[in-house]
Amino acid sequence: MKIRIILLGICLSIAWNSNTTMGADAQFYFNRGNDHYNEGDFDKAIADYTTAISISPKYADVYYNRGQAYYRKEKYEEAIKDYTKGIELRPDDAEIYHRRGLAYFNRGQYNNAIEDATKAISLNPNFALAYYNRGLAHAKKGRYDEAIEDYNKALTIIPSYGEAYFSRGVAYTRKAVADFKKACDKGNKYACDNYKQLSE
Secondary structure, three states: HHHOOOHHHHHHHHHHHHHHHHHHHHHHHHHHHHHHHOOOOOHHHHHHHHHHHHHHHOOHHHHHHHHHHHHHHHOOHHHHHHHHHHHHHHHOOOHHHHHHHHHHHOOOOHHHHHHHHHHHHOOOOOHHHHHHHHHHHHOOOOOHHHHHHHHHHHHHHHOOHHHHHHHHHHHHHOOOOOOOOHHHHHHHHHHHHHHHHHHH
């Protein structure tokens, strides 16, 4: 009986030490990957994040950071895959949805970008960047009223948000162009002049 208890204790000790070492190794590669990322060496960062994931496959932060490195390399499909895995592991994280939405936006998948920004906003109603980026996606689809509404919301949260003012101005201009064209088509000469001027 004593031998079995001792052996069991040794086995548990080995297993505990092994798990601790694995966790420490994953953390080491994660931290080193962060250093490479901050230095702008995204390839080395991705390599270290990948090693950390192989050691600890449920480490949500590593998927997020590797997604960020892929994003910086404009490898948006790979970034989306990593953000998606991060969402599976941490479904209440508004930032990961927001980042995946940006990757979708850069791939021209504006509906997916809008959906992810909306989810991010539902998790964090004061997420000004998510409103702004959803506005950009709406504008890409020609939905200027929705875009303006989102820019307004972003500006309510951050009144000094210069990009939101600019993008809202662009959206108003695009709406004006559409109205001038309609008026021009119906024979309004002044509308035609304004349409021509804004279209140049």
